[in-house]
Amino acid sequence: MTNINTLDPGASPLDYYGYELRRYRETAGLTQKQLGDIVNYTASLVGQIETARKIPTPEFSERVDAALGTGGLLSRLVDLVLRSQLPAWFQQVAELEVRAAEICTFQMGMVHGLLQTPAYVRAVLGALDDTDLDDRSAVRLARQRIFEKEQPPVFWLVLSEAALRQEIGGPEVMRGQLAHLTSFENNPRINIQVLPYTAGAHAGLTGSFNLYRFTGDPTIVYTEGYGSGHPTANPDTVKDCSLRYDHLRAAALSLRDSAELIRRVMEDRYGEQLA
Template identity: 55%
Template sequence: MREAHGLKQNQLGTMLYCSGSLIGQIETTKKVPTREFAEALDQALGTDGLFSRLVVLVLRSQLPSWFRPYADMEAKATYISTYQSQVVYGLLQTEAYARALLAVEHPHEVDEMVAARLERQRVMEREDPPVLWVVLSEAALLQEVGGRDVMREQLARLLDFQDNPWVNTQVLPFSVGQHTAMMGSFNLLRFDNDPDLFYAESYDQGHMTANSSVIKERSVGYARLQATALSPEDSATVITRVMEERYGDQS
């Protein structure tokens, strides 16, 4: 498309406020484009959304192959219930928080993987976003990921969703003791016209099933988690306190 417009790499780079070498790296697949880059290309070359459509496929390809089936179903769900034992759910992560997490085991692919995670989050920006209900272990608030500034920004991000009617966050405090999710994090997806799905993952694979017995057992377990956790209002109070006392200015 660049050549069809009679442009050299550095000329297109100038139009997009980036270097010609970046254009070359993306053209030769050495670097993965962001959605913002794709949208800027469409505007610069008048391609009627071509690159914006293609970038969805490109970014999806950066997800682990075993995770892609879940990501596809997550994007179609009308109701997402998740219990997170250690980290903030991916759809609510800030870029800095996601980068710190992904850089631990994927330091050479972190830009691409962060871009893919941010693309996943676009489901929450739709006109008809899914209902997202998050039960978050207190451990996720206290486990410092990326440093104090990153954590403060991440907890503030959670508070930003307080006024969003489709997003609810409950904190499960340590004081509850044993509970129905001691085996670890899991998600439940509901759809308008398809069976519910249960999802959990290990280090190298995800497990997704529509088995009715599993759905029934985990749905009851999740309801008990919701009943045991702090209310969304009290949870916001706890998140605010942790943000200020643990990650605030302590000079």
């Protein structure tokens, strides 16, 4: 357990956040309970965040910023805190997501993390390990805040039809997830194409991958294994994966037809069934 009297703000982003939260609260002359009452959280939670034992959420940060007049400091810090809680091997990828002007991804088995619903996230992360599931889910969901930036990236997803039919979390979770995908149908910055079963052999059979494109920097290809990530800017690899991605998009359904297929699977496979 971290001792509040020896909390080192330089130890980690989480410690720095806790240190600043405590400093602003004490400057305002409030107890943990008083602050908790104002922002509608428990004193215990405030204390745990101040001592770096609990991860803050964006919502908590926004409420405390407003209550303590921090000028938005905690809301700015929380993204850094949440990224620092990702597995070490994935933190570089989260930084790529933040910096990218365009993200192109091909996913074979499940929906990409940037478009997952909270319930789907919990089902994925809790498949083998449900410890600290609330915090781990919050950390993954926080990555989606890149779409709230003043200049968010353009996001292209080619999703295997298999991912629509792989029942993760049960019918209700899947229905919510597929409905979420259809909500982007008229968003020109978030584009979803489904690679149907009828495409047969395709350019992505070797596995899922991401392409991160930047303004002024080389494109990076990212692939993933069990507990490890593999980013590379090797020109030959980037050229090969870019060609593969072009072929995948060509083989996939159009944006409109993809949305129709998603809706059809949502109703036929995960719709409410009459007794």
